[in-house]
Amino acid sequence: MIVTPQDPEMKCIKKKEHKKKKHKGGGCNASEQETIISSEYSCSSHKVLGTSREGPNCPDSDHHPGHRTGVAPSSDIHKTDQRPNVDPASVEKTPQNQVTRQVQELLTPSQCPPSNTYSCVETCVNKFSAGVSMQQGTVIYTTGPLTDILGFPEDMWVGRSFIDFVHPKDRTVLTSFITARVANIISSSFDSAEIVANKDLIFCFLRQYRGLRSSGFGVTEKKVTYLPFQLTLNFIGPAPGKEDLILLVTATPVTSIYKCPDELHTSSKFVTHQLADMSLSHVDPEVVTHMGYFPQDMLNCSIFDFYHPEDLPFFKEVYQKIMKKKGPPFRSKPYRFRVHNGCFVIIETEWSSFVNPWSKKLELIVGQHSILKGPTNPDVFAARPDNTSPQISEELLKQSKVIQDEIICLLTE
Incomplete structure (x- = not known):
């Protein structure tokens, strides 16, 4: 039998030869590479779909969602890290991806090309954003360096109440501020999936990732700490066939202008x-x-x-x-x-x-x-x-x- 270049058998032979050449000089073996590749496929598809991994078995609300304490067997890893069959055309048309593209244009219109939905994650270094459902009050997606700024795993906010991450002293002011904005929007009309731009700013403290730390013979929770942020609020109209108004929160860290003690300083008024x-x-x-x-x-x-x-x-x-x-x-x-x-x-x-x-x-x-x-x-x-x-x-x-x-x-x- 003659094998043509287009034949699947030839592709399989070339793939094996390529893998042998790649691992001949050392590094990870082929089985480890397959595990890494399957994990990357699962992560990328999980990010595109925007689904939450948080499960009922998570022992601590500040652990990575969906991961129990301990290491899962390798067979379990291969079962959970399979790349799902996703139609790219259907993913492109999901309301979340339509919203995310609008978020890109709002955050960095010159740096986020429309061909890459998550390219602004790397360019928006000093801010991150979160989409919040106004029906449930929960976070439905995040973009930007949430992990670098607050320490949370990138998908940990998804599916959780946004107000839980706000300092208790700032919650009443923030909810009153949002309620006033929603009341104005409800009384007016706007096209679906349209960002209602505004320059309203509000400041509040957001909670850092707490996690766990070792203490003697046990494991204890770290002290809860908060960082100051400037929040810019924008509202996105419901997608076709949906009634859920989305609040886009863009959080920018705020730092002191002083660099040293008793600094002689002439500030703007x-x-x-x-x-x-x-x-x-x-x-x-x-x-x-x-x-x-x-x-x-x-x-x-x-x-x-x-x-x-x-x-x-x-x-x-x-x-x-x-x-x-x-x-x-x-x-x-x-x-x-x-x-x-x-x-x-x-x-x-x-x-x-x-x-x-x-x-x-x-x-x-x-x-x-x-x-x-x-x-x-x-x-x-x-x-x-x-x-x-x-x-x-x-x-x-x-x-x-x-x-x-x-x-x-x-x-x-």
């Missing part, structure tokens, strides 16, 4: 608004990297919570001057301002105000702040130790309380 009762009504997003606070952490708080008690006599003079000028801006001397980690920065402020022309009462105080000197601890997002409160005598505390009441009385009269 950021603005705060305070009312006559000294509560903050507006905070620029720039405060996050400069002070370590999220805007929602400062809103409705008293500005006195951030002033150094020893500087209150100086602030009494500042607010007296504000009431005297009634509008025109002026620059004050530098003063201390407490940041999130408990340290103080030195800032300089240009003050202005708005007085109601009819009631003649003060309505708003605007402060444009510039930082002159950074904090002793440059990591402004660090937790505040218990011993960072300035050592203040009882007499000074009483005096500062009196001055606070006098300032409020001055501004509200």
Whole structure:
């Protein structure tokens, strides 16, 4: 029998010769290569289909989904790592892949060619995104370096509630923010599978992968830690025949602008608004990297919570001057301002105000702040130790309380 180049038998012979040549010089043997290839096929098809591997037998919610403790037998590995028969045309038409292509265009339109659905995973180094079902509240897919940033295996978020990864103190603010956006979308109409672009930003802490660590003769959980992120929210309309609205969350890590202790620094200006009762009504997003606070952490708080008690006599003079000028801006001397980690920065402020022309009462105080000197601890997002409160005598505390009441009385009269 003559074997032609197109004959399957010839292909089999060539494949065996190629494999012998490849493994003649050492390295992994043919059986190991087959295991690796089958594992890669399973991983790639799993990624394309976007299915979750999380199973009911997972002992810890922060372990890789679908993997039990211990090593599976080799026969089990070959059974689970078989490449499924997937029609490429059908995969290309799935709603998830249509959505993912739109995510690429939204994140890096110049770097993500449409021919490769997951090419933006390698290019979007400093951010990752997650698609969240607005019916179930669960993550349906992720793109970008989730593992590099938070440590979670790339498919571990899939099938789990997105809010579980948000810091408990930020959950109420985030859900209220999302609810307001959804209400606006429901009242309007948009085409299916269309991204509704917006520039709404919100900041929150996201949980790092915890896993397990060895401790003596046992295994214990690591301490739960969170990292600060800026979240950009976009909504994607339902796919044809679907009613599920998808929330696209793009998470960008946020870091302190300071590199060393007590850094001399001239920052760009950021603005705060305070009312006559000294509560903050507006905070620029720039405060996050400069002070370590999220805007929602400062809103409705008293500005006195951030002033150094020893500087209150100086602030009494500042607010007296504000009431005297009634509008025109002026620059004050530098003063201390407490940041999130408990340290103080030195800032300089240009003050202005708005007085109601009819009631003649003060309505708003605007402060444009510039930082002159950074904090002793440059990591402004660090937790505040218990011993960072300035050592203040009882007499000074009483005096500062009196001055606070006098300032409020001055501004509200």
